């Protein structure tokens with residue numbers, strides 16, 4: 001069973017961002033599946049690496065829209081982004097070094113962070129982006 005199920009309530013009303021959010025949801029579900037199946041370090045490490053890279057790509061897109069549209073809540077939102085990148089990068093490094101294993105707690109952290117961030121911080125820019133014509 002999927003850990004996160006994407007539904008319309010997660011939509012921020014901007015197609016490009018929704019597509020990227022769906023991809024992040026898919027990657028977290030894939031990681032959860034790999035953990036449940038007890039996949040090896042190489043498989044899980046590869047998914048974690050991909051998740052870190054795609055998260056960085058996704059945040060960069062949102063942040064480029066903030067800059068382009070003069071989004072007033074940029075500082076607070078970017079702070080959430082950089083804290084999350086630091087957290088998942090540290091997780092990746094610790095996992096690679098064998099200091100940490102992928103657990104249900106880690107998966108729950110990732111899924112609740114993503115849902116909470118989309119429903120909180122991201123929903124706040126929805127109206128502003130639509131008003132500025134971001135597509």
Ligand SMILES: [Fe+2]
Pocket residue numbers: 062077081117121122
């Ligand atoms: Fe965001």
